[in-house]
Amino acid sequence: MTSVESLPLFPLHKVLLPGAAMDLRIFERRYLDLVRDCGRSGTGFGVCLILEGSEAGAPATPAAYGVEALIENFDMGEDGLLSLRVRGHRRFHVVRTRVRDNGLVMADVEWLHSDEDLEILPEHALLGTLLQTMMEKVGTDISKLPARVFEHAGWVGWRLAQVLPITPLQRVSLLQENDVNARLQRLLEWID
Template structure:
């Protein structure tokens, strides 16, 4: 049975484990954040397939990532600022739009990534990630527990940090196999 998940269509792709800053100002999304806080739940972030971030409800892509609120504050602009972290991936099987304009998806959760050791043919990607993280420093990227020998972790961090196009990042999000994801990343480099 699919789960119901409120969706926040954006012009970005959130991948598992990635951090995302978000400013919230529309009433439907302020209500969403309040409900998530009350119930200790997350919401789905999907790349916009059609439409825009503000105004009329946008049509989301069929794959997304659960977002969990790590921190929030009122910014100097008077808007609610959220710090999100990507969690589980999901596939949207159906959507509906509530009266307030909030898109709600019926979602099937993707299986968690298997724990798989970084293969020798992907060792270069582990080195690239180490160098990126060294250059960025801890202040710019909060990487919980580095796992440079874990194929899925390396792939998701590179998907988060490399200057990829939105279609490239979306394709990586939709790939279930960590080694194929790394093969795709090698091809993009």
């Protein structure tokens, strides 16, 4: 049986993916408390797509799949708001949610398996080449990336899901997929 852990959620109108960075501006008390608690315990929090509701105010209804966000950096902006830089880590499935008195959504989550470190299949090699071309066109210095990274199926899949013009719900559907090759096949079909 899979163990279930409690995780505070930060529902958003965008999807955090494994390995992807995201900037957040924190101003609501519930999220300031969340950041404080994560800082004290050295843990992360969950980011899920909002299915109903908004990012501020009443607690929103989150999607059933999300990604753990680990805080990489924080700063106080000129406007006095806390700015965070987080990076996506582990995927999870929400089993159930509850709302604390302060409006923070807490979830009982099951952690999903990490991606296998598989080489990209020949039928998906085009996706690695496409990603490399896209990154070069936007000025990314790919010489600083590990050798052969564009041949790793999991890494290519998540980076493409991050940059392709797909919908947030399509990104959530990729979070649900445990098979890296099936994920790449879905991306290839969406590109066609």
